[in-house]
Amino acid sequence: MxxxxxxxxxxxxxxxxxxxxxxxxxxxxxxxxxxxxxxxxxxxxxxxxxxxxxxxxxxxxxxxxxxxxxxxxxxxxxxxxxxxxxxxxxxxxxxxxxxxxxxxxxxxxxxxxxxxxxxxxxxxxxxxxxxxxxxxxxxxxxxxxxxxxxxxKLKSTLSFYLLLVNSGDPISTKEVFLNLKFSNNPKLENLTSFRNMKDLVLYLKRQRNDLETAAFSINSNLEETKAYIGAQKGCKLARLSGSGGTIFGIFDNKIEAFEAYQKVKQEKFFWWVCCSPVSLANSRYDIAT
The missing domain is CATH 3.30.230.10 (Ribosomal Protein S5; domain 2)
Structure with missing residues (x-):
């Protein structure tokens, strides 16, 4: 053993x-x-x-x-x-x-x-x-x-990059759910085979994070952070993860992902910033933190 x-x-x-x-x-x-x-x-x-x-x-x-x-x-x-x-x-x-x-x-x-x-x-x-x-x-x-x-478990061969940012303000999951106004929302659309990143991004854009509005009402800076990340060159989608307060941006291009990482690190030096690959088939790549 x-x-x-x-x-x-x-x-x-x-x-x-x-x-x-x-x-x-x-x-x-x-x-x-x-x-x-x-x-x-x-x-x-x-x-x-x-x-x-x-x-x-x-x-x-x-x-x-x-x-x-x-x-x-x-x-x-x-x-x-x-x-x-x-x-x-x-x-x-x-x-x-x-x-x-x-x-x-x-x-x-x-x-x-x-x-x-x-x-x-x-x-x-x-x-x-x-x-x-x-x-x-x-x-x-x-x-x-x-x-x-x-x-x-879902099957996919896609890989992409995630830019993760957190301004350092912790968010209470309990408080987010207490501020949730609607609890009976539609389920995810039926999943299809994502042939490429365009398919995945288009699918995700039709979905939501139903906790965003509640989290943004607790900390309005999160909404500004989401807009900031979404405006980075090459970002296909920006969204809150879970109940917050981390915002992620999806990139299908390694160079643009790491350029955005460097830009955010320089402009928001007090934020926690991470750029990491995601392989939906679970392979390994470089990470920047």
Missing amino acids: LAMEYQLAKAKVNLALHVVSRRKNGFHELDSLVCFPNFGDKIICRKNSVPYLSISGNFKRNVPKANNIIIKTLRKIPLANRNMSVHLEKNIPVSAGLGGGSADSAAVIRAYKNLWGEVLIAERDTFTLGADVPVCIDSSFQRMKGIGEDVK
Whole structure:
């Protein structure tokens, strides 16, 4: 058996997010198209070690120390196997609509399986840790429905670049949903095979993020950021990811994507900015952060 396991906890980006209903218990049902850029937090799990969690990275100060999602995940480990330490390099902004906590939880679950050769928690039950954990388990191009528990892998050979920007203002998911005016919106249009980037972009332009209006009412700067990113040369679509506050821009050209990255870094030097490739078939390319 392995003694150490490395996992990349990829950031989650909601290319489209529709709020389609609200359950009696108050939870909202979603219909979302999700992809994962080749960027994220880094997780190292060590077997036969003193059990503890250590944290480094640019956003380590924003991670709760006492009751974070990694601690919740580790509590699922049987007592006999709790001799595992976890190191988290926190690169994904917190409360940014990028599913960083859920990605970390999913990475620990994958690492545990590789280290011990057994499943820590059934995939269908991982949503009890966090709504985005099920979709983060595989971290591939997927459609996510319900309250996060219903995920379906999608096939595509397309690749493109995402420009991710965050001004540093955290957005409370709870507050966004409290400000949501309409909860019974149409589902995503039926998915077709995206033959090229034009097909994908045209499809996404007909979809929405139903949380944008609520998020913009909480922080009007987000709307300005969306317009700013959408105006960059080569940007095919700009949108809020999840409940915010990260705005993404889609580029089908590597040169234009990295030129936009450099321009934003120079003009908005206090923002967090990342340019990362996305392969819907999950290959790897260069990243700039």
